[in-house]
Amino acid sequence: MNVITIALLAAAAQDQESRAWTIHAERIYTGTGRNLERGAVVVANGKINAVTPDAGGDGDKPRDQLKAYAVTAGLVDAGVRVTNWFSVEQSVEVTPHLRVADALDPFALEWDRQVRSGVTTALVSPVDRNVIGGLSVVLKTAGPESIAARTLKADAALRGSMGSDPSNGNRPAFGRPTTIYARRPTTRMGVEWEWRNAFFLAAEQRGSKDPGTSTLVAALQGKMPIFVQAWTTQDIRTAVFLREEVESRPEFDGMDTPRFVIDAAAEAWKEPQLLARSKTPVVLPPFPADGRTREGAAMAWNVAKVLEDAGVPFALSSHGSADPSSRLGVQAGYAMAGGIGFESALAAVTTTPAKLLGVDDRVGTIEAGKDADLVLWSGEPFQPGSRVLATIVDGVLRYDGGTVQGASEAR
Amino acid sequence: MIPILFALATSALPADGTLAIRARAVWTGTSVLENAVVVVEDGRIRAVGTDVDVPDDAELLEHDGVLTAGLVALHGASGALGETTDTTRPALPEARMGLAVDRRAQDFLVLQTAGITSVLVTPDPSGITNGTSALVRTADGRAIVDPAHLSLVFSPQGLSGNREPTSHAGALALFETLFAESKGVVADAKAGRLPCLFEVRERDDVLRAIAFARTKKLTGALHGAQLSGELSEPIRASGLAVIVPALGVGTPKRTLDAVARLHKDGVAFGFGLDAPWNHADALRLSAVLCTRAGLDRSAAWRALTADAARIAGAGDRLGRIERGLEADLVLWSGDPLDLSSRAVTVVANGAAKDVGVAQEARR
Numbered sequence: 055m056n057v058i059t060i061a062l063l064a065a066a067a068q069d070q071e072s073r074a075w076t077i078h079a080e081r082i083y084t085g086t087g088r089n090l091e092r093g094a095v096v097v098a099n100g101k102i103n104a105v106t107p108d109a110g111g112d113g114d115k116p117r118d119q120l121k122a123y124a125v126t127a128g129l130v131d132a133g134v135r136v137t138n139w140f141s142v143e144q145s146v147e148v149t150p151h152l153r154v155a156d157a158l159d160p161f162a163l164e165w166d167r168q169v170r171s172g173v174t175t176a177l178v179s180p181v182d183r184n185v186i187g188g189l190s191v192v193l194k195t196a197g198p199e200s201i202a203a204r205t206l207k208a209d210a211a212l213r214g215s216m217g218s219d220p221s222n223g224n225r226p227a228f229g230r231p232t233t234i235y236a237r238r239p240t241t242r243m244g245v246e247w248e249w250r251n252a253f254f255l256a257a258e259q260r261g262s263k264d265p266g267t268s269t270l271v272a273a274l275q276g277k278m279p280i281f282v283q284a285w286t287t288q289d290i291r292t293a294v295f296l297r298e299e300v301e302s303r304p305e306f307d308g309m310d311t312p313r314f315v316i317d318a319a320a321e322a323w324k325e326p327q328l329l330a331r332s333k334t335p336v337v338l339p340p341f342p343a344d345g346r347t348r349e350g351a352a353m354a355w356n357v358a359k360v361l362e363d364a365g366v367p368f369a370l371s372s373h374g375s376a377d378p379s380s381r382l383g384v385q386a387g388y389a390m391a392g393g394i395g396f397e398s399a400l401a402a403v404t405t406t407p408a409k410l411l412g413v414d415d416r417v418g419t420i421e422a423g424k425d426a427d428l429v430l431w432s433g434e435p436f437q438p439g440s441r442v443l444a445t446i447v448d449g450v451l452r453y454d455g456g457t458v459q460g461a462s463e464a465r
Numbered sequence: 466m467i468p469i470l471f472a473l474a475t476s477a478l479p480a481d482g483t484l485a486i487r488a489r490a491v492w493t494g495t496s497v498l499e500n501a502v503v504v505v506e507d508g509r510i511r512a513v514g515t516d517v518d519v520p521d522d523a524e525l526l527e528h529d530g531v532l533t534a535g536l537v538a539l540h541g542a543s544g545a546l547g548e549t550t551d552t553t554r555p556a557l558p559e560a561r562m563g564l565a566v567d568r569r570a571q572d573f574l575v576l577q578t579a580g581i582t583s584v585l586v587t588p589d590p591s592g593i594t595n596g597t598s599a600l601v602r603t604a605d606g607r608a609i610v611d612p613a614h615l616s617l618v619f620s621p622q623g624l625s626g627n628r629e630p631t632s633h634a635g636a637l638a639l640f641e642t643l644f645a646e647s648k649g650v651v652a653d654a655k656a657g658r659l660p661c662l663f664e665v666r667e668r669d670d671v672l673r674a675i676a677f678a679r680t681k682k683l684t685g686a687l688h689g690a691q692l693s694g695e696l697s698e699p700i701r702a703s704g705l706a707v708i709v710p711a712l713g714v715g716t717p718k719r720t721l722d723a724v725a726r727l728h729k730d731g732v733a734f735g736f737g738l739d740a741p742w743n744h745a746d747a748l749r750l751s752a753v754l755c756t757r758a759g760l761d762r763s764a765a766w767r768a769l770t771a772d773a774a775r776i777a778g779a780g781d782r783l784g785r786i787e788r789g790l791e792a793d794l795v796l797w798s799g800d801p802l803d804l805s806s807r808a809v810t811v812v813a814n815g816a817a818k819d820v821g822v823a824q825e826a827r828r
Binding site for chain 2: 180201
């Protein structure tokens, strides 16, 4: 039976209530700084009950036993694309209040792919076709067949883009404009102007009941992070300077504490001190094989190491890529090859993105009381020879690669 | 050549006076009567039963076959091909398909030859709403129910690259603006006086439509998602019915199973035909394919008649053979759920018309 079939069978059984599990592992990487050797993670009612040095403490309650070499918390990907063009309202350049959640398909096959690669929590954003595209959502990659039921945090971030994505294809090849695509910026400076214009208008019209304005005001007050896509160093600078302008101009008094996150910051290594100075965290796109990413941005293998040394918080992401090498676990391995240590790589795919998204009270570490989102690994996590054996989301075995079932013998 | 044959096909028994039909079997929609008589007067069913006397002045049709209520095809552009859409504007709630129908279109005769006596003509899902549907009688192209539904589009078909909305979120924002109105068909829909036709395609569209119907307390039917049945529980909870798009010989078993699940879980459903793009016989074929996959025969029949009539807003007028209902009837050569049977004669507006000749013309 192949892996996909097994995954489908697991999905078919998913409506069962989350079961009690005891997961035995040689290594338990909790993400809290205190790891265990030869321990067990005890799961019940969708939560982590206990992390113990051995499998004791079961009492007389029957539990399903799982075995793996290592266990980590479920991975958190701040750049999952299960969306399509219908996720962003392109008839206007700035649509802060529109929700990507309205466009999501709980039945999309991409969810299964995420689960199989160990990702249990995802930030999904509108496609970067607008300057300010709308509200992102954080949700579990598996669960009930409804987006609302899977949502961990609604309106988790305001999403927008610098650079050429929002200015691409927005004019007719010749002649007079006949479609909506002629209505928007065609240059980087036009994109930047739209950002500033939106912010200044929001400041001027604060108190307005207009949903777009109130969303912008909330974002500028720091009630949700502002995820700005910026691949190149010039776009990163534009975003940082925009933030500093908001923080310093009198027009923004009372709404001058925005939490910017630079997404897809491929060239963050060029001026890490700028990001450190402005305390702006970044999300990195997948490492490119040839050193070049989108927008012609250069991204070296040591970018994570440079950011770590400069004290810039960073998360790794797949940035919507369906390429197998873009899977989050693989990316963590690449970052380690670029010079960072295991704990730092683990943090970049669990605790750091969880904090950026404001869901670190629920996910990101293996601790009693946290959601039972767990990845079982065949060997050392993120190493090329290791693979995901199983993924548990909210206490339910959502992916069973087929070899974790020490369950039958242990029963 | 063909126009002449169609002219022949329209030769019919006079509409005035009384018509009586004695058939080997009468499917009333609730039971099967052997050797029964149905009496039609002024276009309505006056009597039905095995012990009904044929009135002296009645024209009597003896039929060695099955007599049933006419089939109701849900969804399509019959008589209005090319008139079901305005792609330049996202919302045209007051556009009426009933006004776009060409009563003398050949489409209707083609439907009659397949035993279809009424057809729901529906706006194209090319905006968030392109107006209201109308249930039309195939015998004369006149509206039976108009407006029948307000069309609301939740599938990506309603989105466009050239005008707003381009996104699901944008469409929902437009729906909110539209439903802030308190006049016209939108007000009727909000008040429950006018059911809605929710255009969907994939299962996520179904969930989106159900959520909107719930918040606005709308009634009606979901059309277009072949796998609706996999969501039969939330659909049943919403109170909405389902219009299953026409099925074909290559339809996967998963789709057929989903239709059976609608029935099992108590969701009323009918079949969309989407004539003239689809062959008129695709309606009966859809039901038969479902029975082959295990759907209860009586449920399949109701989906073609009584349940379809109810979904189209004519449940108290059409779809069964009962005293007082309108006499839209079909005389079949045999069991209508056997595809080797064909419609021989169609009765509507009190007149019987031989459609066999027209079938010859269609060859």
